[in-house]
Amino acid sequence: MRVAIQGEPGSNSHLAVQEMVGNAELVPCSLSVEVFERLAEGAANAAVLPIENSLHGAVADHYDLLLNHQVRIVGERSLRIRHALIAATNVPIEQIERVLSHPVALSQCRRFFLAHPKCRAVPAYDTAGSVKLVLASGNPAEAAIAAPYAAEVYGGTILRRDLEDDPQNFTRFLLLVPTAAAPLDTLAAEQPVKASLAFSIAHRPGSLVYALSLLAEHGADLTRIESRPVPGRPWEYVFFVDLRMQSLAGLDAVLQSLSRECHFVKELGRYTESVTVETTAAEPARV
Amino acid sequence: MRVAIQGEPGSNSHLAVQEMVGNAELVPCSLSVEVFERLAEGAANAAVLPIENSLHGAVADHYDLLLNHQVRIVGERSLRIRHALIAATNVPIEQIERVLSHPVALSQCRRFFLAHPKCRAVPAYDTAGSVKLVLASGNPAEAAIAAPYAAEVYGGTILRRDLEDDPQNFTRFLLLVPTAAAPLDTLAAEQPVKASLAFSIAHRPGSLVYALSLLAEHGADLTRIESRPVPGRPWEYVFFVDLRMQSLAGLDAVLQSLSRECHFVKELGRYTESVTVETTAAEPARV
The missing domain is CATH 3.40.190.10 (Periplasmic binding protein-like II)
Structure with a gap:
């Protein structure tokens, strides 16, 4: 694969x-x-x-x-x-002067940088890529912020775990x-299923509410809705929805009834729902 | 002001x-x-x-x-x-080697760069800021992509207008x-009004559809819906909606009925709708 x-x-x-x-x-x-x-x-x-x-x-x-x-x-x-501080060898954090990572990861570790003013945040293109760079440079004053898994993949040393401000x-x-x-046929017909659809509708008053009510009528639980612009048609949108259905039969009914009302409907996929919220307290470290 | x-x-x-x-x-x-x-x-x-x-x-x-x-x-x-090519003085485009702008603006002018392979796209922090940089450097091989208005503000010269690939x-x-x-009282009670609201709901099957149906019941035309995550509560969302109402009275009814059903409702504002789609063909240039 x-x-x-x-x-x-x-x-x-x-x-x-x-x-x-x-x-x-x-x-x-x-x-x-x-x-x-x-x-x-x-x-x-x-x-x-x-x-x-x-x-x-x-x-x-x-x-x-x-x-x-x-x-x-x-x-x-x-x-x-999870964000870990990863270096080439096991040096004390006090010796680290430059900490490379993707800007989003750096911004999620503000408390660490406040507590370690000597460590300067250096934006880079990628989290795991920063680990690669730091190990290649061999500079003992450099470290990277990335998933602990990156240390395993590149052979780096984790200096500290769980740097992220918000564990959620x-x-x-x-x-x-x-x-x-x-x-299409690997899901059991009578099992609950999750599906992702995209559709667009004529812009008339009430048309989105009507389309969503069709979903509800067929027992769909809407777990997510996202809208994206339609290029070339300012202020028109494609809606992306995730649905939880009690059975595949319900999903087919949803698709049929949406197709009658929408400009277009695309099924993006049907799949088994995964556990979506893990507990963060007693979970063992990954590496 | x-x-x-x-x-x-x-x-x-x-x-x-x-x-x-x-x-x-x-x-x-x-x-x-x-x-x-x-x-x-x-x-x-x-x-x-x-x-x-x-x-x-x-x-x-x-x-x-x-x-x-x-x-x-x-x-x-x-x-x-609108994206214009702006330089310090009126030089032929053939002499331009570096074109500074915000990465999004650069990516919206692909056709221009394909037609002018000598012009290298140089990412900068801001469109208007690029004009400022180019005029300060005085390098005749440099230009910036920004709104024509930036040329007016900084005293630059527009070398070409309408560089954008997509006029929409x-x-x-x-x-x-x-x-x-x-x-709050400047809008006439009997005039159509636009309003922006934010709300969050208990995650039960059908709860979003139900909240939106309350809007429709009171005659609200939903022109936009956007969802944003709730920090600290993975996979819960705040919904942002824009509504077109026939009158302020209808808006108050919407707010009351949403308040009964939602965790929280915040009115972000009520205002007169602006013309949202301009024609692009016969519009005069701005500068």
Whole structure:
């Protein structure tokens, strides 16, 4: 199995691959659009992409890419985001002067930087990539902030764990396959199922409420709604919804009734819901 | 009147200030959060902030800031985003080697860069700020991409207009004042009104659909819905809605009925709807 991700080995996306499909050959991509290109050309059989974070919200670009490519969501997983301080060797934190990481990760570790004013935050393009840079430089005054998993992948040393200010930091990842390869019949008909749909509607008063009420009528529990602009049509939107259904039959009824009312409806995938909130207290460290 | 914006003089936000409040003393801020701080401390009486773009979607941070500060929306305006190539003097485009601008503006002018391979795109922190940099350097091989208005503000020369690939590029701006200063009684009771609300609901099956159906019952036309995560409560959301109402009385009924059903409801503002889609064909140039 070859799985495409955006980012470097050792990243949270790589960790999500481990958790969702186990050991797989990784196909790292610089840009998210390349993940979809690798899937389309067969260089990867599957992809794992973050879709939302519990602090920062939707990864908007990924919604747009899902809409415009022939892929299906076949699974989801939420992952606790953990930030560790990683260096080449076991040096005292007091000797660290430069701490590299992605700007978002740096901004999530404010308390650490306040407590260690000698450590200067240095923005870099990627969390796991920062670990790679720090290990390559061999400078004992440099460290990186990344998932503990990055230390395992690159052979770095974890100087401190759990640097993040807010432990309620989760990212939801999706497992994608090319539409042609999506197994539509692996879900049991009578089991609860989660589904992701995209649709757009004529802009008339009440049209969105009416479309959503159709979902409710068929027993769909709307767990998420996201809107994205339609390029070329200012102030028109595509709505992305996640639904929890009691059975596959209910989902088919939802799709049929939406299709009658909407400009377009696209099923992005049907899959088994994953546990979406982990406890953070007694969880063992990952590495 | 002192109006805070995020960004430099000559930016699209500055142009939005001109269009919404006319000549005003500008209070430029580097970060969006500073705009709210200037309002709170009285250094500005009003603020103008972008909230969504017709190609890129919501400015997510601005939704979060609106929720957490004591401000009211008292007006809106959408502005066509135009990109011009601006230099210190009138040099032929063939002599330009470096073109500075914000990465988003650069990415919206792909056709120009394809047609002018000698021009290298150089990312900078701000569109109008790039014009300032280019005029300060005086290097005749440098130009910037920014609103034509930036040329007027800094005294630059427009080498070419309408560099943007997609002319259907609009940004919606909001006019904000401190809540204590918001005039609640300037809108005529029997006139149509637009309102922006934020609310959160218990996560039960059907609860969002039910809340939205309350809006529809009172004649609210939902023109926009945006969801943002609740920090500390993974996979719970605050919903931001824009409503078009036939009268203020209807809006009060909406607020009362939402308050009975929601964890919390915040009215972000009530204001007169602006024309939201301009024609782009026969419009005269701005400068």
